[in-house]
Amino acid sequence: MNVPFLDLKAQYKSIYDEVNLAIQEVLDNTAYAGGPFVREFEKNYAKYCDCKFAIGVSSGTSAIWLTLLAMSIGPGDEVITVPNTFIATVEAISFTGAKPVFVDVDEKTYNMDPQKLESAITTKTKAVIPVHLYGQMADMDPIIEIARRHHLYVLEDSAQAQGAKYKGKKAGSLGDAGCFSFYPGKNLGAYGEAGAIVTNNRQIAERVKMLRDHGQPQKYCHDYIGWNSRMDGIQGAVLNVKLKYIDQWNKKRRDHATLYSRLLSGTDSIVLPFVPEPAEPIFHIYAIRMKNRDVMLESLKENQVHCGIHYPISIHLTKAYQFLNLPRGSFPVAEQIADEELSLPMFPELTIDQIQYVVNALRKVI
Protein backbone atom coordinates (compact mmCIF):
# COMPACT_ATOMS: atom_id res chain seq x y z
CA MET A 1 0.00 0.00 0.00
CA ASN A 2 1.08 3.58 -0.65
CA VAL A 3 -0.51 6.32 1.46
CA PRO A 4 -0.04 9.86 0.14
CA PHE A 5 -0.07 12.83 2.49
CA LEU A 6 -2.83 14.39 0.42
CA ASP A 7 -4.79 13.11 -2.60
CA LEU A 8 -6.37 15.95 -4.55
CA LYS A 9 -7.23 13.67 -7.49
CA ALA A 10 -9.59 11.56 -5.39
CA GLN A 11 -11.62 14.63 -4.50
CA TYR A 12 -11.63 15.96 -8.07
CA LYS A 13 -13.04 12.61 -9.26
CA SER A 14 -15.90 12.84 -6.76
CA ILE A 15 -17.10 16.20 -8.18
CA TYR A 16 -15.74 15.83 -11.73
CA ASP A 17 -18.85 16.61 -13.79
CA GLU A 18 -20.15 19.34 -11.55
CA VAL A 19 -16.90 21.24 -11.28
CA ASN A 20 -16.04 20.90 -14.97
CA LEU A 21 -19.43 22.32 -15.85
CA ALA A 22 -18.91 25.24 -13.47
CA ILE A 23 -15.55 26.04 -15.05
CA GLN A 24 -17.07 25.78 -18.53
CA GLU A 25 -19.68 28.34 -17.50
CA VAL A 26 -16.95 30.83 -16.53
CA LEU A 27 -15.31 30.33 -19.92
CA ASP A 28 -18.63 30.72 -21.74
CA ASN A 29 -19.17 34.01 -19.90
CA THR A 30 -15.51 35.13 -20.17
CA ALA A 31 -15.80 36.19 -16.51
CA TYR A 32 -12.13 35.68 -15.72
CA ALA A 33 -11.14 38.36 -13.17
CA GLY A 34 -13.58 39.05 -10.34
CA GLY A 35 -17.13 39.16 -11.72
CA PRO A 36 -20.39 37.32 -11.04
CA PHE A 37 -18.94 33.94 -10.02
CA VAL A 38 -16.74 35.58 -7.41
CA ARG A 39 -19.68 37.68 -6.15
CA GLU A 40 -21.82 34.56 -5.85
CA PHE A 41 -19.10 32.84 -3.85
CA GLU A 42 -18.69 35.90 -1.61
CA LYS A 43 -22.38 35.85 -0.80
CA ASN A 44 -22.33 32.13 -0.02
CA TYR A 45 -19.11 32.26 1.97
CA ALA A 46 -20.25 35.19 4.14
CA LYS A 47 -23.34 33.17 5.00
CA TYR A 48 -21.31 30.04 5.67
CA CYS A 49 -19.09 31.96 8.11
CA ASP A 50 -22.03 33.74 9.81
CA CYS A 51 -20.57 37.08 8.76
CA LYS A 52 -22.09 40.08 6.99
CA PHE A 53 -19.31 40.46 4.43
CA ALA A 54 -16.91 38.24 2.51
CA ILE A 55 -14.40 39.60 0.01
CA GLY A 56 -12.63 37.26 -2.38
CA VAL A 57 -8.95 37.93 -3.04
CA SER A 58 -5.99 36.35 -4.81
CA SER A 59 -4.53 34.38 -1.86
CA GLY A 60 -4.58 33.94 1.90
CA THR A 61 -1.40 35.98 2.13
CA SER A 62 -3.05 38.95 0.37
CA ALA A 63 -6.12 38.50 2.56
CA ILE A 64 -4.06 39.10 5.72
CA TRP A 65 -1.97 41.87 4.18
CA LEU A 66 -4.95 43.82 2.81
CA THR A 67 -6.92 43.42 6.04
CA LEU A 68 -4.03 44.84 8.07
CA LEU A 69 -3.81 47.76 5.60
CA ALA A 70 -7.56 48.29 5.93
CA MET A 71 -7.00 48.53 9.71
CA SER A 72 -4.54 51.39 8.93
CA ILE A 73 -1.58 49.38 10.21
CA GLY A 74 1.82 50.42 8.92
CA PRO A 75 5.35 51.57 9.79
CA GLY A 76 5.90 52.19 13.52
CA ASP A 77 3.15 49.75 14.53
CA GLU A 78 3.50 46.33 16.09
CA VAL A 79 1.33 43.29 15.37
CA ILE A 80 1.38 40.26 17.66
CA THR A 81 1.21 36.69 16.36
CA VAL A 82 2.75 33.26 17.02
CA PRO A 83 6.06 31.84 15.77
CA ASN A 84 4.66 28.41 14.80
CA THR A 85 2.70 29.34 11.73
CA PHE A 86 3.15 29.35 7.99
CA ILE A 87 5.43 32.30 7.19
CA ALA A 88 2.61 34.10 5.30
CA THR A 89 1.08 35.35 8.57
CA VAL A 90 4.31 37.12 9.45
CA GLU A 91 5.16 38.25 5.91
CA ALA A 92 1.80 40.00 5.67
CA ILE A 93 2.66 41.98 8.82
CA SER A 94 6.08 42.87 7.41
CA PHE A 95 4.60 43.95 4.07
CA THR A 96 2.54 46.66 5.81
CA GLY A 97 5.78 48.06 7.28
CA ALA A 98 4.76 47.04 10.81
CA LYS A 99 6.92 44.92 13.12
CA PRO A 100 5.89 41.34 13.92
CA VAL A 101 6.02 40.50 17.63
CA PHE A 102 5.70 36.88 18.78
CA VAL A 103 4.13 35.22 21.78
CA ASP A 104 4.69 31.57 22.55
CA VAL A 105 1.93 28.97 22.26
CA ASP A 106 0.14 26.64 24.65
CA GLU A 107 1.92 23.31 24.94
CA LYS A 108 -1.28 21.30 24.60
CA THR A 109 -3.20 23.09 21.84
CA TYR A 110 -0.17 24.59 20.00
CA ASN A 111 -2.22 27.80 19.65
CA MET A 112 -1.52 31.30 21.03
CA ASP A 113 -1.20 31.22 24.81
CA PRO A 114 -3.52 34.00 26.07
CA GLN A 115 -1.54 34.17 29.33
CA LYS A 116 1.55 35.27 27.43
CA LEU A 117 -0.29 37.81 25.26
CA GLU A 118 -0.60 40.71 27.65
CA SER A 119 3.11 41.06 28.40
CA ALA A 120 3.88 41.38 24.66
CA ILE A 121 1.59 44.41 24.26
CA THR A 122 3.30 47.81 24.02
CA THR A 123 2.05 51.33 23.19
CA LYS A 124 2.85 50.51 19.53
CA THR A 125 0.71 47.36 19.35
CA LYS A 126 -2.25 47.71 16.97
CA ALA A 127 -3.47 44.18 16.32
CA VAL A 128 -3.30 40.54 17.39
CA ILE A 129 -3.34 37.66 14.91
CA PRO A 130 -4.18 34.33 16.53
CA VAL A 131 -3.65 31.47 14.06
CA HIS A 132 -6.17 28.62 14.16
CA LEU A 133 -3.42 26.07 13.65
CA TYR A 134 -4.17 22.68 12.05
CA GLY A 135 -7.87 23.62 11.89
CA GLN A 136 -8.38 24.05 15.64
CA MET A 137 -9.36 27.48 16.87
CA ALA A 138 -7.28 29.42 19.36
CA ASP A 139 -8.76 30.20 22.78
CA MET A 140 -10.63 33.27 21.51
CA ASP A 141 -12.51 34.49 24.60
CA PRO A 142 -9.46 35.56 26.63
CA ILE A 143 -7.64 36.77 23.50
CA ILE A 144 -10.55 39.03 22.54
CA GLU A 145 -10.99 40.21 26.13
CA ILE A 146 -7.33 41.28 26.37
CA ALA A 147 -7.40 42.86 22.89
CA ARG A 148 -10.54 44.89 23.70
CA ARG A 149 -9.00 46.13 26.93
CA HIS A 150 -6.00 47.44 24.99
CA HIS A 151 -8.02 48.68 21.96
CA LEU A 152 -6.38 46.25 19.56
CA TYR A 153 -7.83 44.72 16.43
CA VAL A 154 -8.18 40.94 16.34
CA LEU A 155 -7.52 39.30 12.96
CA GLU A 156 -8.12 35.55 12.91
CA ASP A 157 -5.73 33.72 10.60
CA SER A 158 -8.30 31.09 9.60
CA ALA A 159 -6.34 29.80 6.60
CA GLN A 160 -6.46 26.26 8.04
CA ALA A 161 -9.89 26.49 9.66
CA GLN A 162 -12.75 26.73 7.11
CA GLY A 163 -15.79 25.67 9.09
CA ALA A 164 -14.06 25.13 12.45
CA LYS A 165 -15.93 26.34 15.53
CA TYR A 166 -15.26 27.73 19.01
CA LYS A 167 -18.20 27.60 21.44
CA GLY A 168 -20.48 27.12 18.43
CA LYS A 169 -19.14 30.16 16.57
CA LYS A 170 -17.50 29.89 13.16
CA ALA A 171 -13.83 30.65 12.54
CA GLY A 172 -13.46 34.18 11.23
CA SER A 173 -16.63 35.46 12.90
CA LEU A 174 -15.24 36.21 16.37
CA GLY A 175 -12.57 38.82 15.75
CA ASP A 176 -12.74 42.05 13.72
CA ALA A 177 -11.94 40.03 10.60
CA GLY A 178 -11.07 36.49 9.55
CA CYS A 179 -8.67 35.68 6.72
CA PHE A 180 -8.89 32.47 4.72
CA SER A 181 -6.69 30.71 2.20
CA PHE A 182 -8.11 28.51 -0.53
CA TYR A 183 -4.72 27.20 -1.61
CA PRO A 184 -5.42 23.80 -3.26
CA GLY A 185 -4.21 21.81 -0.23
CA LYS A 186 -6.42 23.62 2.30
CA ASN A 187 -9.71 22.06 3.49
CA LEU A 188 -11.61 24.26 1.05
CA GLY A 189 -9.17 24.37 -1.83
CA ALA A 190 -9.47 26.24 -5.12
CA TYR A 191 -7.95 25.03 -8.41
CA GLY A 192 -5.26 27.68 -8.22
CA GLU A 193 -4.54 30.47 -5.75
CA ALA A 194 -7.34 32.22 -3.84
CA GLY A 195 -8.27 33.67 -0.46
CA ALA A 196 -10.98 35.65 1.32
CA ILE A 197 -11.66 38.04 4.16
CA VAL A 198 -14.82 37.79 6.26
CA THR A 199 -15.97 40.51 8.65
CA ASN A 200 -18.97 42.18 10.24
CA ASN A 201 -17.20 45.55 10.09
CA ARG A 202 -18.49 47.51 7.10
CA GLN A 203 -15.53 49.90 7.04
CA ILE A 204 -12.97 47.08 6.92
CA ALA A 205 -15.03 45.30 4.23
CA GLU A 206 -15.27 48.39 2.02
CA ARG A 207 -11.60 49.26 2.36
CA VAL A 208 -10.46 45.72 1.56
CA LYS A 209 -12.75 45.70 -1.46
CA MET A 210 -11.09 48.83 -2.76
CA LEU A 211 -7.55 47.82 -1.85
CA ARG A 212 -7.81 44.53 -3.77
CA ASP A 213 -8.82 46.47 -6.89
CA HIS A 214 -6.44 49.44 -7.24
CA GLY A 215 -8.23 51.49 -4.57
CA GLN A 216 -11.16 52.14 -6.86
CA PRO A 217 -14.80 52.34 -5.70
CA GLN A 218 -15.63 52.65 -9.40
CA LYS A 219 -13.56 52.18 -12.51
CA TYR A 220 -10.64 54.67 -12.89
CA CYS A 221 -11.68 56.53 -9.75
CA HIS A 222 -8.83 55.79 -7.31
CA ASP A 223 -9.42 56.83 -3.68
CA TYR A 224 -6.56 54.83 -2.20
CA ILE A 225 -3.29 53.44 -3.46
CA GLY A 226 -4.37 49.83 -3.82
CA TRP A 227 -3.09 46.71 -5.49
CA ASN A 228 -4.30 43.99 -7.85
CA SER A 229 -5.45 41.16 -5.56
CA ARG A 230 -8.74 40.12 -7.16
CA MET A 231 -9.97 36.53 -7.11
CA ASP A 232 -10.18 34.76 -10.50
CA GLY A 233 -13.63 33.89 -11.82
CA ILE A 234 -12.66 30.24 -12.24
CA GLN A 235 -11.67 30.03 -8.56
CA GLY A 236 -14.98 31.61 -7.55
CA ALA A 237 -16.88 29.01 -9.59
CA VAL A 238 -14.85 26.07 -8.27
CA LEU A 239 -15.23 27.27 -4.67
CA ASN A 240 -18.98 27.68 -5.13
CA VAL A 241 -19.22 24.00 -6.03
CA LYS A 242 -16.87 22.83 -3.29
CA LEU A 243 -18.51 24.91 -0.54
CA LYS A 244 -21.54 22.62 -0.79
CA TYR A 245 -19.37 19.69 0.32
CA ILE A 246 -17.08 21.30 2.90
CA ASP A 247 -19.10 20.21 5.95
CA GLN A 248 -19.26 16.58 4.84
CA TRP A 249 -15.54 16.62 3.98
CA ASN A 250 -14.71 18.16 7.36
CA LYS A 251 -16.79 15.50 9.09
CA LYS A 252 -14.80 12.79 7.33
CA ARG A 253 -11.56 14.39 8.52
CA ARG A 254 -12.91 14.44 12.08
CA ASP A 255 -13.85 10.78 11.81
CA HIS A 256 -10.37 9.93 10.51
CA ALA A 257 -8.83 11.88 13.41
CA THR A 258 -10.98 9.99 15.91
CA LEU A 259 -9.86 6.69 14.41
CA TYR A 260 -6.17 7.68 14.38
CA SER A 261 -6.41 8.75 18.03
CA ARG A 262 -8.17 5.54 19.02
CA LEU A 263 -5.68 3.30 17.22
CA LEU A 264 -2.68 5.26 18.51
CA SER A 265 -3.81 5.64 22.11
CA GLY A 266 -1.58 4.02 24.70
CA THR A 267 1.55 4.62 22.64
CA ASP A 268 3.70 6.29 25.31
CA SER A 269 6.24 7.87 23.00
CA ILE A 270 3.64 9.73 20.91
CA VAL A 271 1.72 12.86 21.92
CA LEU A 272 -1.72 12.89 20.26
CA PRO A 273 -3.77 16.00 19.33
CA PHE A 274 -5.54 17.60 22.28
CA VAL A 275 -9.01 19.02 21.69
CA PRO A 276 -10.18 21.40 24.47
CA GLU A 277 -13.87 21.63 25.32
CA PRO A 278 -14.85 24.83 23.41
CA ALA A 279 -13.18 23.75 20.13
CA GLU A 280 -14.67 21.89 17.18
CA PRO A 281 -11.62 21.38 14.97
CA ILE A 282 -11.68 20.38 11.32
CA PHE A 283 -8.29 18.61 11.26
CA HIS A 284 -6.67 20.36 8.34
CA ILE A 285 -3.70 18.52 9.78
CA TYR A 286 -3.56 15.57 12.16
CA ALA A 287 -0.46 16.44 14.17
CA ILE A 288 1.36 14.11 16.53
CA ARG A 289 4.56 14.75 18.45
CA MET A 290 7.56 12.54 19.29
CA LYS A 291 11.32 12.53 19.93
CA ASN A 292 13.36 11.42 16.90
CA ARG A 293 10.69 12.75 14.57
CA ASP A 294 13.07 12.96 11.60
CA VAL A 295 13.98 9.26 11.89
CA MET A 296 10.27 8.39 12.01
CA LEU A 297 9.53 10.54 8.95
CA GLU A 298 12.17 8.71 6.91
CA SER A 299 11.18 5.23 8.13
CA LEU A 300 7.54 5.88 7.29
CA LYS A 301 8.56 7.03 3.82
CA GLU A 302 10.38 3.73 3.33
CA ASN A 303 7.07 2.07 4.21
CA GLN A 304 5.25 4.18 1.57
CA VAL A 305 3.58 6.41 4.16
CA HIS A 306 4.04 10.08 3.27
CA CYS A 307 3.92 12.56 6.13
CA GLY A 308 4.63 16.27 6.51
CA ILE A 309 6.08 18.66 9.09
CA HIS A 310 4.18 21.84 9.97
CA TYR A 311 6.52 23.60 10.39
CA PRO A 312 10.17 22.51 10.70
CA ILE A 313 11.52 26.00 11.53
CA SER A 314 9.85 28.49 13.88
CA ILE A 315 9.48 31.78 12.03
CA HIS A 316 11.82 33.69 14.39
CA LEU A 317 14.59 31.19 13.53
CA THR A 318 14.21 31.47 9.73
CA LYS A 319 16.91 33.29 7.81
CA ALA A 320 14.33 35.83 6.67
CA TYR A 321 13.61 36.94 10.24
CA GLN A 322 17.10 36.74 11.72
CA PHE A 323 17.15 40.54 11.85
CA LEU A 324 14.66 40.41 14.74
CA ASN A 325 17.47 38.97 16.87
CA LEU A 326 15.33 36.36 18.58
CA PRO A 327 17.70 33.47 19.29
CA ARG A 328 16.81 29.82 19.91
CA GLY A 329 15.18 29.60 23.32
CA SER A 330 13.02 32.71 22.81
CA PHE A 331 9.84 30.67 22.33
CA PRO A 332 10.57 27.21 23.76
CA VAL A 333 7.13 25.65 23.17
CA ALA A 334 6.97 26.68 19.50
CA GLU A 335 10.55 25.48 19.02
CA GLN A 336 9.80 22.11 20.59
CA ILE A 337 6.80 21.68 18.28
CA ALA A 338 9.01 22.48 15.28
CA ASP A 339 11.44 19.77 16.42
CA GLU A 340 8.88 17.09 17.25
CA GLU A 341 5.75 17.56 15.13
CA LEU A 342 4.75 15.04 12.47
CA SER A 343 1.66 15.43 10.25
CA LEU A 344 0.06 12.11 9.31
CA PRO A 345 -1.78 11.60 6.00
CA MET A 346 -5.11 13.44 6.21
CA PHE A 347 -7.73 14.09 3.55
CA PRO A 348 -11.46 13.27 3.39
CA GLU A 349 -11.07 10.38 0.93
CA LEU A 350 -8.57 8.54 3.13
CA THR A 351 -9.80 4.97 3.75
CA ILE A 352 -9.97 3.01 6.99
CA ASP A 353 -7.48 0.52 5.50
CA GLN A 354 -5.04 3.33 4.78
CA ILE A 355 -5.35 4.67 8.33
CA GLN A 356 -4.79 1.18 9.71
CA TYR A 357 -1.74 0.83 7.47
CA VAL A 358 -0.28 4.16 8.66
CA VAL A 359 -0.79 3.19 12.31
CA ASN A 360 0.77 -0.26 11.79
CA ALA A 361 3.77 1.31 10.05
CA LEU A 362 4.17 3.75 12.95
CA ARG A 363 3.98 1.01 15.57
CA LYS A 364 6.47 -1.09 13.61
CA VAL A 365 9.01 1.74 13.64
CA ILE A 366 8.51 2.42 17.36
Ligand SMILES: *Cc1c(COP(=O)(O)O)cnc(C)c1O
Ligand atom coordinates in the same frame (compact mmCIF):
# COMPACT_ATOMS: atom_id res chain seq x y z
C1 LIG B 1 -1.84 28.71 3.85
C2 LIG B 1 -1.68 29.69 4.94
C3 LIG B 1 -1.57 31.08 4.70
C4 LIG B 1 -1.38 31.67 3.33
O1 LIG B 1 -2.32 31.38 2.40
P1 LIG B 1 -1.96 31.38 0.82
O2 LIG B 1 -3.29 31.22 0.17
O3 LIG B 1 -1.04 30.24 0.58
O4 LIG B 1 -1.33 32.69 0.51
C5 LIG B 1 -1.56 31.92 5.79
N1 LIG B 1 -1.60 31.46 7.04
C6 LIG B 1 -1.67 30.14 7.33
C7 LIG B 1 -1.73 29.69 8.75
C8 LIG B 1 -1.68 29.22 6.28
O5 LIG B 1 -1.74 27.91 6.57
